[in-house]
Amino acid sequence: MNKNKYTRKIVVRSYGVVCVVRTNSGNAIRPIRRVLRTYLPGCEFLNTDTDAEHEFWYSWNKNSRDSLYKNNETIALRANHDHLLGSLGSAVRIAVAEYAVGRVFIHAGVVGWKGRAIIIPARSFKGKSTLTAELVRRGALYYSDEYAVLDEKARVHPFPKLLSLRGIKNDFEQVDRTVEALGGKAGKRPIPVGMVLITEYRKGAKWNPRVLNPGEGALELLNNAVPIRRDPQFALPILGNAAKDALAFRSKRGEAKDVAPLIIDMLERSQY
Incomplete structure (x- = not known):
């Protein structure tokens, strides 16, 4: 995975847990924000300079063969954007559930x-x-x-x-x-x-x-x-x-x- 390609990012906080989603395409920003709102009710989007405990890397590809990574490990491969966005939402929500502050x-x-x-x-x-x-x-x-x-x-x-x-x-x-x-x-x-x-x-x-x-x-x-x-x-x-x-x-x-x-x-x- 070439991290230099992932120049765009979204930072989100839920229950005290801060996650960053990096992506290689501006086309992915709006769908990613939408799925994070769906999977994390009441979440807050932060300034992109905010430090995050959990990093996700979303590879948005023209042929719809997207990939999703966390800490350099592949966690999902899907044939279309919608399926992988669901995998991203689930992965971020699990991280929040495990590391939630005071909950x-x-x-x-x-x-x-x-x-x-x-x-x-x-x-x-x-x-x-x-x-x-x-x-x-x-x-x-x-x-x-x-x-x-x-x-x-x-x-x-x-x-x-x-x-x-x-x-x-x-x-x-x-x-x-x-x-x-x-x-x-x-x-x-x-x-x-x-x-x-x-x-x-x-x-x-x-x-x-x-x-x-x-x-x-x-x-x-x-x-x-x-x-x-x-x-x-x-x-x-x-x-x-x-x-x-x-x-x-x-x-x-x-x-x-x-x-x-x-x-x-x-x-x-x-x-x-």
């Missing part, structure tokens, strides 16, 4: 219900976005379908990216939707954790929730926490505090539209 990022869907957060920790292809969307359709406030963002007081902050839903085109390709398109609203303020819900989709599965103790709830949050290996001393107390006063349940589930009202009913009948 712990957990892979999870999150909604707010009566002033408390329902966290659905899970990785991709577990159905968390689908269930998050269905709860939003039924009146829950949308916080995120990607990350639960916890501060030092274990309160959950909004990470209001577009909802990325499978099953609209096919079972694998994601389609982005605004919360308003679902008839819902987004949460605006930090709220305490009220429930940790461990669930994943299984066709034909019966909803049979088992109560978990606070330690089990904390362990599930731990298993899905992004910065846990890098800074466990910071993350562990926050995860423990998040789970200690929250309800926690585990169950496989069937279709989200069938389970969402059961979850809401369970919350209404509990001391939530």
Whole structure:
């Protein structure tokens, strides 16, 4: 990689993490800024002279055979601009999630219900976005379908990216939707954790929730926490505090539209 060709750059800050994206083409600037805004809600673009902890190198080529590097390593090769821009957005967002200042990022869907957060920790292809969307359709406030963002007081902050839903085109390709398109609203303020819900989709599965103790709830949050290996001393107390006063349940589930009202009913009948 000839770094001398990468004469243009964009510097962005999110949750205290500063990233620079260098590119070889002025044609890439606007698309890169657009994708960073999409993948990092509320991000701030900085002066290009600002020092950055994380550097990305985006090779924009006329034949659409683009390349993406971080720290001289190839992290993505795609056949067209759109796919590689998505890879860039994901790579920068992961860096922010891992190195965020004063925050712990957990892979999870999150909604707010009566002033408390329902966290659905899970990785991709577990159905968390689908269930998050269905709860939003039924009146829950949308916080995120990607990350639960916890501060030092274990309160959950909004990470209001577009909802990325499978099953609209096919079972694998994601389609982005605004919360308003679902008839819902987004949460605006930090709220305490009220429930940790461990669930994943299984066709034909019966909803049979088992109560978990606070330690089990904390362990599930731990298993899905992004910065846990890098800074466990910071993350562990926050995860423990998040789970200690929250309800926690585990169950496989069937279709989200069938389970969402059961979850809401369970919350209404509990001391939530």
